[in-house]
Amino acid sequence: MKPLTEQEIRTAFVNCTKGEAKRLSVPRDLADRPWEDLDFLGWRDPQAPDRAYVVLPTGERPIAVQLRSSDAGSWQTRRSMCSICVTVHTGGVSLLVAPKSGKAGQQGNSVGAYMCSDLACSLYVRRKKDAGTGGRLRESLTLEQQIERTVANLAAFIAKVTA
Structure with a gap:
């Protein structure tokens, strides 16, 4: 993924007003992100932990969506699978809901979709971040195919948001 600027991120949002996009918290460490290992940019809002954001690069311009977390505490101790990257976590998956x-x-x-709570799917797929014992299942797919699946799953979710 090519590095994005704060302005590119703010103008990419498709499910909030321009005013909301202007006020949301963009990561301050954009220059330090591992862009070469990212298929999309995802982050949680440090000022409002129930809010999250993802930016997916596309052919013409990036598309960004705002998300809300629905963290019901009772299921957080069970093992759950991220529907984007197919990583299994104990307490590390959240139901994230995006307004259309x-x-x-x-x-x-x-x-909504169940996603890695820290939105680090790209790093889990590449095994740059550890999800713990049993986090990444053995697969017959190559790394490139797993990356393609992750991007396709997020693109399908964003297509539902924009439909």
Whole structure:
């Protein structure tokens, strides 16, 4: 992934107003991110831990969506699988819900997916970050195919947000 600027990130949001995009917390460490190992940029808002954001580069311009976490404490101790990167975590997966873009989102419609709580899917797939014992299942897919699947899963989720 090519490095993104704060302005590129803020203008990429498709499911919030320009004012909301202007006020959201963009990571301060953009220059220090491992861009060569990222397929998408994802982060949690340090000022509002129930908020998260993802930016997926596409052919013409990046697309960003805002997410809300629905952390019901009871299931956090069970093993769960991220629907984006297929990594298994104990307490490290959250249901993240995104308001749909446009009129549907204004009417309260949303879509959700179980994702790695820290949104570090790219690093888990590449085994640059450890998910613990049994976190990454043995697969017959190559690393490139696993990366393609991760990007395709996130792109499918974002397509539901923008539909």
